[in-house]
Amino acid sequence: MTTSRKRFTAPQRLLHWLMAICILSMLFIGVGMVSTVTSKYLTLVQIHKPLGIAILVLALIRLSLRFVFHAPVLPADMPRPMRLAAELSQYVLYALMIGMPLIGWGMLSAASYPVVLFGSVHLPSILPVSPSLHTLLWHAHYYLAFAFFATILMHVAAILFHKLIRNDGVFEAMAPVLTHDESEI
């Protein structure tokens, strides 16, 4: 699943940065909404659901692009544990980008709530009404949200490490624009 290209393709980079903004916003919106009783609560919930589903759609597109264009090879001199961590975190991030929205959607279905995206656009229920399923998914959504946040923090720390300490081109592979002269192959 790698390519000799040094950088991700433009559509892959675009999706990466778009989704980075969306997901980070989602995490903030999520913890923000469950901690307030003001009218912000409803506003945030009304953003949380459609934005979460948008992330699901974008993640599926992104996964397909990954199968078509693959990812650039990691630098040859990267130590094995670091390489392993890099690869593993990519699996975890994909699983969460696809899993979190499905869990959210399933959680609402199991609680017999309509899944309203906006106005009259509703999603169908994907699970039967069940308190035990709801509880399972509610706990999963909660704990995975924090796992997601932690993974993103590590991802950010790692990429800054690549850029600021190793300066090995891993950051440039996904950088939206190149800051210094480098040929795009």
Added chain:
Amino acid sequence: MPQSPLSPGNLPLTRLSVIAAVVGVVVISFAYTAGWLTPKRLTPKKLVASLAPPGGPALGHRRNHAKGICFTGTFEANGNGSELSRAQVFVAGQYPVVGRFNLATPNPNAADAMVRVRGIGIRITPPNGQEWRSAMIDAPIFPVSTVQDFYDLQMASSSKEPDAMKNFIAAHPEFTTFLGWAKSAPWTGSYAEERYNSLNSFVFIDNSGAKHTVRWSLVPAAQPVSILPDELAKRGPDFLDQEITQRVASSPQRWSVVVTLSNPGDPTADPNKAWPVDRRTVDVGTLTVQQIEPEADGPCRDINYDPTVLPAGITTSDDPFPSARSAAYSRSYNSRTAEEKYYPRNATGGKQ
């Protein structure tokens, strides 16, 4: 490409601290957003906890309006509501309803005669799936004007401080209007004889896009018969449940669904203030209760009568309560559905 070899000896500390700073700023903003740095913020958790009786909440049950009984029936729209809202529930036709009669107490075993406020939750499901849920009470006004006041009221009434309630009332004269109702309004012997009011205002959007700020009520077809509280206290602890079960078994019970339109300047954001009685009303249809079922294994048990579950054509207004209620009901729902084992799913719910 320039490479700097990775040996601990020459790790540039300033660069590492840049990384730590970026991560730190994100973590702190996250903690702030989640309310962890602002313990004074009124969270759904605090609001729901404030409702609990001294011994803690009744596990597996609703955190308020904990005592109740399920019903099924229909809402028959007469078409008049379509003038005000484009929601499908107002198009003439008959739509299924799952509802719940209930008492405003966090104690599921409270004696019926001891609870002043009675309520109803309804969920109407038209064919397009755009549900209209509503939870209403028989009081004509809400005890307080703001969500913070509601929290303060719970804190005062559960406080060990002898003057807590006196001080609350002194600081919240609007509460006395509610007390006046609670002291003087007649009691009835039946859920079927109550009028239930939304109290909160909502916005109806009609086909032209025009908005109308409204409240609604269920007006009973049954004639209310006033009974002294002492008389009610002599009936069994569950007389309301028994009465409504027998009554509905012998004939379906009906309510008119009446929508009241506000005039400009009416207090739409304050459920403690009634609107003048001359406001225009529109009768939009009839709620018919056809069958009663116990809550423990009944169809209303796992429903959250969240007042913000609204069809396209109805939205929330400037009233701050529905948002707070939605946040609190969700919290209560999450807790009670996770505590299923304390409230078994059989006809008696484990009661002996």
